[in-house]
Amino acid sequence: MISSMTGYGSASRQVSLGAGVVADLQVECRAVNSRFLDLGFRLPDECRGAEPAIREMATQSLSRGKVEFRAAWRVNSGAAGTAKSNPHALGALNKDRLDALYTLQEKAQEAFPKAVELSIAEVLRWPGVVSEPRGEEEGWIAATVEAARAALAALTESRHAEGKALVGVLTTITGKMREIVKVIEPKVPEYVAQYQEKLTERLAEALAAQEQAKGGAELMERIRQEVVLYAVRIDVAEEFARLKTHLQAVDNALAGKGPVGKRLDFLMQELNREANTLSSKSVSEECTQAALELKLLIEQMREQVQNLE
Structure with missing residues (x-):
């Protein structure tokens, strides 16, 4: 299942401090975007011994994101009643x-x-x-690890939920891009033909003025060669083919499982490259506008992709 890199989870456990006193321990787990997995810990001294186990759990469950674990504890409010029956309960x-x-x-x-x-x-x-009663180190470590495991599970669930929402957003954007391609691609040959006609007229006028000595057949052959060469330079069939291939690759990645953030980031670069080429080879205002809309949608996708694991 595809996950977002942002999320939050928390869980609590109780720790016996001895003499009938119980501490309420809470562990929080927060995650934000990061190119790699970056783990941070803010644990009280009593919980420090649990850090290696928590680090191992997080490494096995997560692949990207800046993740911070925080723990805090306080004596259970029921300690006041315990103190009346046991004067040594609070120290x-x-x-x-x-x-x-x-x-x-x-x-x-x-x-x-x-x-x-x-x-x-x-x-x-x-x-x-x-x-004051402080409890045993083993009790603190066990409670901290258990709370961290539950908090990590809650974090993972929230990341899955946000990832599912992001997949929906990205799928909508790829759909819009396909619609643009579907509308503009069939019109390109017509635009190219019109542009070739105009170019032929301009070249004929320019060459006729400079090379009146040459025959008409030779002049038209040179014009034809120039037009054919230019038509090759402005042909965008390959760009459209690659664009559709990359869009299909995006959909395949979104339909898969596991981390896809880095792959999608690469595909955004490829899509942007094709859109830039379409813009540079444009032979009509409508083609230029379509290329600009594609670039805008790709940028929207890139922003969302940065949130995926």
């Missing part, structure tokens, strides 16, 4: 650190008698005073 005071802090405060007040004593909140926030 334990470190008596050694508390005594050291008290000693430091006394010394500071001796040096600065007017200094205000530390509040309870400030004491509890002092590093090392409260030993």
Whole structure:
């Protein structure tokens, strides 16, 4: 299934911190356009150990895109009720650190008698005073990997949905291009014939004025040669054939499976080359306008193709 390179997924898991306390862990996965697969991680220290496993999962599932994994956690709101039945659930005071802090405060007040004593909140926030339950490393890693796997699945699903929508847009554009080719291609021989007629008249006038000494048959033969050579230069049959071949290749790619972004990007270059050639060989205003419309549609396709994996 064809996928877009942009998408989002998230999932959450719970981690036991011990003493009856549970942490709510959420992992988010965001993806935007990129020529290659570019993985980024913003994980708290507790979740760092899961990065290699997440990287391997993403590499197996994705081929292009700038993908970032973010994780955050907080103590479950039910911890307040747990704290009433288990005073150690939200942490334990470190008596050694508390005594050291008290000693430091006394010394500071001796040096600065007017200094205000530390509040309870400030004491509890002092590093090392409260030993909070942190859980086991294995529990954090397992929960992070599980949440990342679910988030990656959600991301993939969203990319598939957007990819399906982009396929519809691109198919509509190729249909418009085929209509332009269908209308203009049968008219080209007529335009070329009209242009050859005008060119013959101009060459006849120019050569007759410069080479009156030559016979009429010789003069017309030279005119015929010049017109034939010019007709070869402005023949666009091959361009139309290649244009239709490239459009069919685009449709085949869109109907296939797996990453197609790079192939479609190459086909956009080929389509643009044929449209430019049609424009340069144009022998009528209608042909020129058709070539310009084709180039505009190709540019619209190119913008959409940049979003495909």
